[in-house]
Amino acid sequence: MPKLTLVVFSGDFDRAFVAFTIASRAAAEGWDVLMLFTFWGLGIVRDPNRTVPKTAEAEKAFDSALARGADDLRISQTSMADLGTTMMKEQMSAKKMLPIREMMKEAKEFGVKFLVCNIPMELMGVRREEFVDEVDEVCSVGRYLEEAKDADVNLFI
Amino acid sequence: MADETLDCKGLICPRPLFETLKRLKRMETGKTIEVVGDYPFSKSEITEAMEKLGHEVVSVSEEGGTWQIVIRKRR
Numbered sequence: 001m002p003k004l005t006l007v008v009f010s011g012d013f014d015r016a017f018v019a020f021t022i023a024s025r026a027a028a029e030g031w032d033v034l035m036l037f038t039f040w041g042l043g044i045v046r047d048p049n050r051t052v053p054k055t056a057e058a059e060k061a062f063d064s065a066l067a068r069g070a071d072d073l074r075i076s077q078t079s080m081a082d083l084g085t086t087m088m089k090e091q092m093s094a095k096k097m098l099p100i101r102e103m104m105k106e107a108k109e110f111g112v113k114f115l116v117c118n119i120p121m122e123l124m125g126v127r128r129e130e131f132v133d134e135v136d137e138v139c140s141v142g143r144y145l146e147e148a149k150d151a152d153v154n155l156f157i
Numbered sequence: 158m159a160d161e162t163l164d165c166k167g168l169i170c171p172r173p174l175f176e177t178l179k180r181l182k183r184m185e186t187g188k189t190i191e192v193v194g195d196y197p198f199s200k201s202e203i204t205e206a207m208e209k210l211g212h213e214v215v216s217v218s219e220e221g222g223t224w225q226i227v228i229r230k231r232r
Contacts, residue, residue: 028178
């Protein structure tokens with residue numbers, strides 16, 4: 001079966017939507033699929049109910065800059081005081097699409113693997129216990145490269 | 158007559174395919190399901206995915222913009 005990896009760098013609503021759609025679409029057809037969440041993408045896999053108190057100034061700043069989970073993302077354009085995000089969510093609901101958090105659960109059901117890069121965790125002070133249960137492991141870039149080198153499609157989103 | 162039916166009318170790509178796959182997962186091998194929908198792309202998307210996954214497409218029909226696909230779970 002073909003293999004797909006996605007590096008999810010962005011924490012934008014629309015990019016996360018595309019990432020989960022492509023990942024699930026491939027996994028649904030039996031592809032081996034792996035998503036590596038890094039930098040702003042860490043916000044997507046944070047669980048809003050699993051907060052960890054931060055004391056260092058930089059950690060506090062990044063804690064509030066990062067999204068608190070998949071339902072807290074904003075679209076990258078036409079986000080007039082967040083009206084764009086609200087309108088997009090309404091459109092998705094009207095078209096009977098799933099919210100991003102549910103798309104993540106569906107991707108997991110189709111067998112997508114969820115990895116988180118350790119480097120931005122260190123830089124932004126994000127802890128392993130802040131993530132949703134779908135996250136399989138925290139890993140290094142080297143581990144990702146081992147997976148990516150024999151993949152058929154590698155995407156950076 | 159299929160063992161089960163799945164109404165995907167009003168759903169857009171890729172929801173009909175994803176809902177079909179989730180339902181197939183929960184079915185016993187050998188059972189059939191009739192998927193009904195009206196989103197044009199999904200008709201070919203579902204039939205192609207079923208063939209790749211090794212399920213049997215028993216029949217495909219379309220009338221007045223609504224399509225029906227009967228699938229037999231093979232694995």
